Amino acid sequence: MGKLDINKKKKEKSLLDTAFELFTTKGLAKTSISDIVSKAGVAKGTFYLYFKDKYELRNRLIAHKSSQMFKKAIEQMKQTDMEHDFETDIIFVADNMINQLCENKTTLSFISKNLSWGVFKNALTSGGNSKDVDFTDVYNMIIENAPNTVKEPEIMVFMIIELVSSTCYSAILNSEPCGIGELKPYLYSSIKHILHDHIEY
Amino acid sequence: MGKLDINKKKKEKSLLDTAFELFTTKGLAKTSISDIVSKAGVAKGTFYLYFKDKYELRNRLIAHKSSQMFKKAIEQMKQTDMEHDFETDIIFVADNMINQLCENKTTLSFISKNLSWGVFKNALTSGGNSKDVDFTDVYNMIIENAPNTVKEPEIMVFMIIELVSSTCYSAILNSEPCGIGELKPYLYSSIKHILHDHIEY
Amino acid sequence: MGKLDINKKKKEKSLLDTAFELFTTKGLAKTSISDIVSKAGVAKGTFYLYFKDKYELRNRLIAHKSSQMFKKAIEQMKQTDMEHDFETDIIFVADNMINQLCENKTTLSFISKNLSWGVFKNALTSGGNSKDVDFTDVYNMIIENAPNTVKEPEIMVFMIIELVSSTCYSAILNSEPCGIGELKPYLYSSIKHILHDHIEY
Amino acid sequence: MGKLDINKKKKEKSLLDTAFELFTTKGLAKTSISDIVSKAGVAKGTFYLYFKDKYELRNRLIAHKSSQMFKKAIEQMKQTDMEHDFETDIIFVADNMINQLCENKTTLSFISKNLSWGVFKNALTSGGNSKDVDFTDVYNMIIENAPNTVKEPEIMVFMIIELVSSTCYSAILNSEPCGIGELKPYLYSSIKHILHDHIEY
DNA sequence: TATGAATGAGATTTCATTCAT
């Protein structure tokens, strides 16, 4: 990668980082492209060399941030010396991501309800277009790691993701109806029930 | 109610209806007050006689639409001659609301992820400010109807609402990862598990 | 017409007049909407209450200016106590318009080659949309005033208008290939030939 | 001519061709240099190695296209074995050019009203700057070929060119007020009248 | 020569809000 390419990457990263900061502090609607470029220290026109508009930038950010978190959770799961069985692994990943979100509330409030099936699925299938983690391998690994018969694994993953992401938003950010600590036991119990509903012994 | 008051109500309703249509078709961000008033057939200034801004209007709509649905579900539940036990009632209400959402996808896409704890809780506690249903009675009725010991009923309701609302959005609108019909058995099973986790026999 | 309507008309006129001045001095391409509004003394948004864009404004101006000129020529023709025969009338109108253009070179350079068949025809047929002169009456009067048999009167008028407008532009504005005075005899001779070619005695 | 020079010519030609296509389809004002270079497959900076700006490019195109047409008409005139007298030759050239324009409407719409005296005169007198045909010889040949006394030959040519170019535009492109076929007899008759007005027998 | 990323002035356009009627 030449000097020029490095510089380009730096510009793009600067825009992404700045936008993330502004989106999480001021909100998407109240953040203008002018705000982003002036804070990022690039010219207005430069923005349009990298993104079609504010919304494309946002989508890029969501995909990036959520894949980063997912990747991290998987890596840490692999590193633990616990015994890896299907259920434990999934609870581990979920717990790890929830903890990441707790520590990083701005990311949570940003991807919040966007870490949903649409984005997940999209990241899963169109892995090619960016250097963001390719979910596919991870996803397949989880599925293949499962006991020989998982009924409708896609529905299972879907339900878990939706349950986790939507409940965490409220619990972590607003402590409503309770803090995340209090919620976890119920949440993980529900996840286990979902797993069991899909496993045929 | 005098003629003038009726006229006032008509104007307000026109604005609410038009805004709902535009919000669901173009999205909140892309709908301007100009759009709303010109389609509603009232003058720009008139908007400000009824609403502070776009966002107040949206909140009114969410509360209204979701309470309407909830009310309807409860009413129909009461009318069935099935035996009313706690679990059956809750599944009935959930199923009824899901069916309403299936038949009215624009409403779904609008309240979608907004039929969440924040709104629910808000509608529950600030029942006074509108003639929209007072959730409180209904909610209390459900809780009181429960077997003598429900642990953390609020958390229970919270989890159910979040699970249902977030999964339905994707299933009904995009048939992702599967249609609502296919999802229902798993969903209701999970709801039952959540209920059981909270009931102490 | 109420006070408000009068004020609206004034605003619109101010924009039209200012735009005309700027178009003729700086040219269409180099005149921005900002230029127009700031010189006209109205707010930028006001422009868009009256015109879709710069080009709509220009078209309105062309139609207006050329119809004004035409109207004036006809009026003056009617007022002369010369004997009104077909050929004399047409030469009179042409000459009168050419003289108007000579005295008002900015208008000439603006409508220049736009006083062409397209605009003429358009003004002729869509007389309704503005209070600009309705060409139709005038046109019909000329045609009906003709000796009983004019072959293809439309082609005849077309050729005259195109010949006059395109030669005058160069002659009046650039004195190329000669001044308008020197050109006139040849021009009017050609007009007469065109007339004769279309009249069947 | 070396390989490099050939490559240079190719780049320039590519820019000219692409610009011509865009000017005729989108119009000059709506065609940006960005459009041109990206379609031509060269870098932005390269444009400025060949042309000062959009307008210089346009002028080059007009001169080129019209001289090409004129050259062709003259060549074909020379090749016919008809008897070459002044009037016949001029009608032949006019007719030939009109036919070329009929078959190539994009060129017509481009040079359209630009094949006017200004450009013609310019091409005539500043023959040196390009390898495009030198009109001068041709022009002189026509004039010299004329019967010994042509009054004001320049005015004569001017009137013919203006008449032809402006009427053809509307007739060929819009069939307004009639098709070119129907127009021709009247047009050629007028040309002959113009010629006669300038010939002293 | 050729490139194309970067620029940033400035053009267009939108829109919430006001206020005289």
Place this chain on the structure above:
DNA sequence: AATGAATGAAATCTCATTCAT
């Protein structure tokens, strides 16, 4: 209470031009 013309700040977006590579 209702209107809607007017506002003008601010947003989006374009594009000719430069310059380091």
